[in-house]
Amino acid sequence: MPTNILQKYLQKMIRLRIDRAHGVAPNKPVLLLAIVELIEQGQISENKVTPSPDLFEIFMKYWSIITDRRPNLALPFFHLKSDGFWHLHANAGYETALKVTTQIKTVSRLREIVASASFDDELFLLLTNNHDREVIRQTLIDTHFADFKVGIESLITEGQQIDAYRQALLRQVKHTFLSLQPLAPAEGENPIRIAGFRQTIMRIYDYTCAVCQLYVLTLDGESVTEAAHIIPFKVSGNNDVRNGISLCQLHHWSFDRGLISVDRNYKVIVSYLMLERGPAEWLLTTLRGKSILLPEHDELYPAQEALAWHREEVFRE
Numbered sequence: 617m618p619t620n621i622l623q624k625y626l627q628k629m630i631r632l633r634i635d636r637a638h639g640v641a642p643n644k645p646v647l648l649l650a651i652v653e654l655i656e657q658g659q660i661s662e663n664k665v666t667p668s669p670d671l672f673e674i675f676m677k678y679w680s681i682i683t684d685r686r687p688n689l690a691l692p693f694f695h696l697k698s699d700g701f702w703h704l705h706a707n708a709g710y711e712t713a714l715k716v717t718t719q720i721k722t723v724s725r726l727r728e729i730v731a732s733a734s735f736d737d738e739l740f741l742l743l744t745n746n747h748d749r750e751v752i753r754q755t756l757i758d759t760h761f762a763d764f765k766v767g768i769e770s771l772i773t774e775g776q777q778i779d780a781y782r783q784a785l786l787r788q789v790k791h792t793f794l795s796l797q798p799l800a801p802a803e804g805e806n807p808i809r810i811a812g813f814r815q816t817i818m819r820i821y822d823y824t825c826a827v828c829q830l831y832v833l834t835l836d837g838e839s840v841t842e843a844a845h846i847i848p849f850k851v852s853g854n855n856d857v858r859n860g861i862s863l864c865q866l867h868h869w870s871f872d873r874g875l876i877s878v879d880r881n882y883k884v885i886v887s888y889l890m891l892e893r894g895p896a897e898w899l900l901t902t903l904r905g906k907s908i909l910l911p912e913h914d915e916l917y918p919a920q921e922a923l924a925w926h927r928e929e930v931f932r933e
């Protein structure tokens with residue numbers, strides 16, 4: 617890519633139109649930092665950016681070290697179009713609405729109208745090149761976050777370590793599943809590994825509870841679902857994604873206490889050894905025999921060995 621094209625876009629990054637009417641609101645550069653990270657991880661591999669949970673989560677990670685104001689991804693996602701290199705694409709039936717809309721204030725409205733956004737093709741090409749992407753990222757940081765440089769750079773390094781661990785976990789499924797992988801005690805609480813396991817499971821299950829299919833995401837990027845270990849980590853030391861499952865807080869709690877488990881056909885089994893009452897749709901008993909949500913690729917399915925261990929050791933029969 618000729619240097620003058622890189623220079624042209626660096627100038628655009630330096631001159632991002634930032635609304636300073638209500639104090640500095642670095643929405644746009646934070647959004648761009650988050651997208652750069654997803655491109656680096658290979659999560660965005662074509663010139664198409666959607667307001668996804670992954671984008672929310674990374675946007676929020678940077679946002680929270682810069683300001684304690686409430687984040688709103690809808691603002692930069694929409695208004696970045698005024699900088700000339702970011703193009704919005706409407707959902708079917710909303711083409712006219714998008715043309716006449718001058719502002720979008722909420723993420724639900726954004727998702728209703730906007731399907732995705734894309735960069736100028738030549739800018740996207742720069743962003744897929746490791747060297748040029750790094751120059752662009754550094755320019756964004758130097759220009760817009762001079763006061764937060766150290767914090768942002770350590771988040772970037774941490775993000776790279778988490779991603780490397782996530783890639784390693786995904787490669788591991790090519791190998792035979794080993795239920796128990798005892799670790800040295802020092803390795804138990806490694807925050808990079810905890811975050812990497814969580815992120816991998818959340819992406820595999822799209823932030824959805826495998827048991828009840830609940831999906832709730834706050835605008836701060838927090839999810840009601842958690843990455844649960846089928847054989848608890850303290851027993852197994854096993855972060856293999858096949859020892860993981862995405863569960864909402866209620867079903868994680870119930871699973872860890874042996875009130876529910878999963879049979880060899882991936883159907884929910886429910887203990888008879890408990891009392892419950894409440895609205896029928898919330899009762900554990902109503903889940904009995906229902907199929908769980910499974911990953912798209914069967915190599916990522918929960919391991920039969922892990923489920924058998926859970927039925928044997930935890931489930932209250």
Ligand SMILES: [Zn+2]
Pocket residue numbers: 825826827828829830863864865866867
């Ligand atoms: Zn659930």
